[in-house]
Amino acid sequence: MNFTVSDVIVESEIITSFLLTPEAPLKRDFVPGEYLLFESSSDEGDPIRREYSISGVRDGDIRITIKREVAPEQDLPHGVMSTRFHDVVKKGDIVRAAGPMGAFKLDRTSDRPVVLLSGGVGLTPVVAMAHDLAGTSRQTIFIHACENGRVHALGAEMRQLAREHENIVNHFLYRAPTAEDVKGRDYNTEGMISRKLIEDLTPGCDCDFYLCGPGPFMTAMYDMLHDMGVATDRIAYEFFGPATVLRPKTAEPNKAPTPAEGGPTVAFKQSGVQVAWDPAEQNLLEFAEEHGIMVDFSCRAGSCDTCKTRVLKGDVSYPIEPFERPGPGYALLCCCVPDGDLELDI
Ligand SMILES: Cc1cc2nc3c(=O)[nH]c(=O)nc-3n(C[C@H](O)[C@H](O)[C@H](O)COP(=O)(O)OP(=O)(O)OC[C@H]3O[C@@H](n4cnc5c(N)ncnc54)[C@H](O)[C@@H]3O)c2cc1C
Helix, strand or coil: CEEEEEEEEECCCCEEEEEEEECCCCCCCCCCCCEEEEEEECCCCCEEEEEEEEEEEECCEEEEEEECCCCCCCCCCCCHHHHHHHHCCCCCCEEEEEEEECCCCCCCCCCCCEEEEEEHHHHHHHHHHHHHHCCCCCCEEEEEEECCCCCCCCHHHHHHHHHHCCCEEEEEEECCCCCCCCECCCECEECCCCHHHHHHHCCCCCCEEEEEECHHHHHHHHHHHHHHCCCHHHEEEEECCCCCCCCCCCCCCCCCCCCCCCCCEEEECCCCEEEECCCCCCCHHHHHHHCCCCCCCCCCCCCCCCCEEEEEECCEECCCCCCCCCCCCEEECCCCEECCCEEECC
16 A cells, blocks of 8 residues: 655664555554565566565554665665665655565563564564563563664664663663763663673573574574573564574474375475475475475565465465465465475476
8 A cells, every 4th residue: 555754764874764654544453573565666667575664653653764775885786675765755755565464573462571682773673562562561671782873773762661661671782882872871782792691681581582683693693592592482583684594503404304194295396306294384485495495585474476486286375475476376485385285396
């Protein structure tokens, strides 16, 4: 649907928020952690879709908070959508988006303490979670790491939230504070998130952990939590770039599947692999990877189409509804499971 940009708020040197008024009520209330999928077109007219997490709401408007993605090297292009938002989109403009959607959601049914761990612009979905948790009986510890005060977004807002709600505690880490950054006022610790810091700040392993940040941050946090003894089903995470599946580094790679007796068989034709479907797997993308078959992917959430694959025989069903189901004869592997024996063209 269309959204009108009702305000543009500069949050830091590289991060800006956009308040959006939907033209009609959203199909349902968003759950903190979810995102909207934005659509635009390239200069050549090709569709461009990018996900932006909902970082909050104000007077019924949805807020998204976007980092400007600059080119890693001269001669390469800057990020298409983020640059467009930063340089072109202004108050009063119309933008198009679908949603809310996504699998990274605050579990509101749990009564465990919550630990929110974010790096850089990865704070956007967890800030929405912190707002939802404010004033509840759940102890909430928000640990955020970034470079310094120049790029730190939503810091004042989170400090105010913690002042107003005693169940919220913030801890900000700056990797390289500038001369203007004051310890105790702007940030708490210089450096990176360590195991000791998490152990000191949290009530232990029996918490719900939510992680969002750059790839290396996510891997480091996941491994750290696993080493501390946090159960994997207590760790929820979202990647902002090409997604991957985090698994404990001590896990046995390519574990043998435990197929259901008489369950479906999945044949990967080009790879010459035929295996019994493991009903414990979330989707066919993860199942293929378990068997060493590397499929191209990006979002792993049913919005980018990268893992779209030809189905040669059989059918699939979608426990996770993608943004758009592929046409007949194709499957979006990140969202589907086999519906009987299946042959895929990979
Ligand atoms: C579920 C989800 C939620 C997200 N939420 C947020 C959010 O809340 N806030 C946010 O800021 N982002 C968020 N993202 C990331 C966002 O969707 C975009 O991926 C991000 O803004 C970059 O998109 P872009 O079009 O600007 O860059 P792209 O055009 O996709 O480019 C990405 C990077 O690659 C570089 N690049 C371009 N061409 C080349 C080349 N040939 N070689 C090497 N490098 C190249 C660009 O300079 C840029 O740095 C989210 C992502 C996901 C999956």
